[in-house]
Amino acid sequence: MEINPAVNFQHDRKVMHTRRPKVLIVGAGLGGLTLGAILQKTDIPYEIFERAAVVKPLGSGITLNATVAPLMRQLGIYDEFVAMSHVVPAVQVGNENREIQFSFSNYFDEATTKYTTTKASALFGADTRLLARPKLYELFLRQVPTERIHMSKKILSTTQGGNGILIRCSDGTEYEGDILVGADGAHSAIRQTLYEQLKKDRKLPSSDDVPLPFSTVCLVGQTKPLTPEDIPLLAADKCQVVRIVGEDKPYAWNTFTTTQSTVCWSIVRFLDEESSKLNDSFRNSEWGPEAAEAMCEEVRDFPIIAGGDKKLTIGDLIDWSPKEYISKVMLEEKVFRTWYGCRTVLMGDACHKLNPSGGAGAVNAMHDAAVLANYINALPLHPVVDEIESAFESYRAERIEWVERAFNTSQMLQALVAKGLKPMLVRFMMKNMPEFLKRRAAEQMYSCRPQLAFLPLDETPALVKPAYQPSLKAKAPAQEVNDQEQPAQSV
Structure with a gap:
């Protein structure tokens, strides 16, 4: 595939192939598998790529x-x-x-x-x-058809632009898609590649241009x-x-x-x-x-x-x-400020690494998958980059506040078992x-209990109602585009 580097090129839906955007997910950890299990419930094509030969x-x-x-x-x-x-x-x-x-x-x-x-x-x-943890992983692994998961696929490079995204693997294979999801952990190769380009373009905040603490x-x-x-x-x-x-x-x-x-x-x-x-x-x-x-x-x-x-x-x-x-x-431990660029988006540990003391890492990766899937599902057929980035921004805006709260909670719960005066005070306050x-x-x-907009909602009774979830209003295109041009659908 020839990747046009121009992000804002002229896009005519009358001549473009009408289809749902194809999603390439890098990382077959819990977050990547959750997103795969969700997309399996839609007609959105997707593939998962894992650098390891086997998952231990x-x-x-x-x-x-x-x-x-x-x-x-x-x-x-x-x-x-x-x-x-x-x-x-x-x-x-x-x-x-x-x-x-x-x-x-x-x-x-x-x-x-x-x-x-x-x-x-x-x-x-x-x-x-x-x-x-292995039992939970096996549960989600069973939700994704084996042919959707490609092992021993170390990503060497990515190229993205107006026409799509292309990933190249160390075994010489190449894969094309419309959206690239970095679900490959705290040392995400996708994040590093994305940040290198954003840094060249002077679009990367200085707070993100530092090693993980x-x-x-x-x-x-x-x-x-x-x-x-x-x-x-x-x-x-x-x-x-x-x-x-x-x-x-x-x-x-x-x-x-x-x-x-x-x-x-x-x-x-x-x-x-x-x-x-x-x-x-x-x-x-x-x-x-x-x-x-x-x-x-x-x-x-x-x-x-x-x-x-x-x-x-x-x-x-x-x-x-x-x-x-x-x-x-x-x-x-770090919450990154930059979660996307062009056709690439990050989720889970790739954009927010939380200390496991609060048990929030896996939970927030699953929340990411649900919200991101809602906005991807709401994209128009054959979306342009501006529409994709708008969806990614909506995803980040919906998730970032909850992630920061989880980060602060994890810090506090870590203090329960840490050393020093501050942890002693935290333990005293928790006890009393x-x-x-x-x-x-x-x-x-x-209160943050995200659901999927395209499946029947869970109505299990609860005294505390879930917080408002903007992505529940993000709906899939009502009908396919045939011979007539149809305006882009907002997300």
Whole structure:
């Protein structure tokens, strides 16, 4: 395909092929698969490209709150998600003496006006639930036909202009489309390529022209199936989440029980200036077990709360965990200001990397996918660049405020297990926060519950109504363009 670099060339719908725009999605992570699963419900053509040859079952537990339940119900996968996940009634915060210091609940009981484990879904229409990250990934992978996903496709370059977009892969293959979605993670190759061009054109804000900042590294893993004799907490019918704050060490660690009788675990190390330099070599590393062994040895003796009289350590969990389920990763944090350019748009970690302390990274990637899909679906047939950029701007405008709120919440929740005076104050405030403030914070956090404009809306009852969603008004073209020119449809 010859890519015309002119963005604003004369476009005559009378002579152009009338079709829906083709979407090229780079990245077969959770965000990319969510967008693929959504587009599978439309007549919009799409392809997904993943640089890895195979997707490894990495990661620890992942929490999804009520804000993604409507989307999952629309996709027809919510019941399956519920069957493989645990309700998270509360997060317990403990110390190295295996004592629970306090806990904060995810739920509010209207009858008692207190947060409790009863009436879990009354406010927002769904529970907060946790499952092993690989299980969630497998669920979304099943929603996308295998022929739509192309593995071992490392993107070397992209060219975009008035006529479309072309991507070139390291194996010599090329693919054409109308829209390119960068869903390829914190070190997004698509973002880097886009930013290079925007920088040449002097359109990139200086705040985006800096490396991703990071202050922590994280070791994660998941055990083999265990019994309540091994871990008494596994006997509970709800997820047991325990966070321990190190007393004289720059670490905090978490354990989560799953419906598969496994224990997911993670250890966060908070870096100072010197340790940041030592860990900088991992800045561009992929998730994987290769860098994990040294950190495993550092944390083996850390105590965990296993329930009953069991006095176990992180080392026990490591010994119970298959090596391929253990990995080390940098935890970068940044909300980029630039999300699109010409026919390229970013989503998920590629445009906002959140610390996983708040469990908001995957949730916001799924929100991105829903909102972006609404605006793509509303594009006219064979859209020009101006129409595409207008849709992208609407997507960014709708999402950016919610992402910034999630970023601030993640910062606060990270402080729950961090070191220093500020984290101590945060823990004190969380422990002593009045019930009405807890409810107000929860309502603000969980009111963003985006849905798809082109599928039947989820009408599950909830006391707290969802926030206004502009993209629900973005509708697909009413009819195809044939021989007569039709004006562009606004989005």
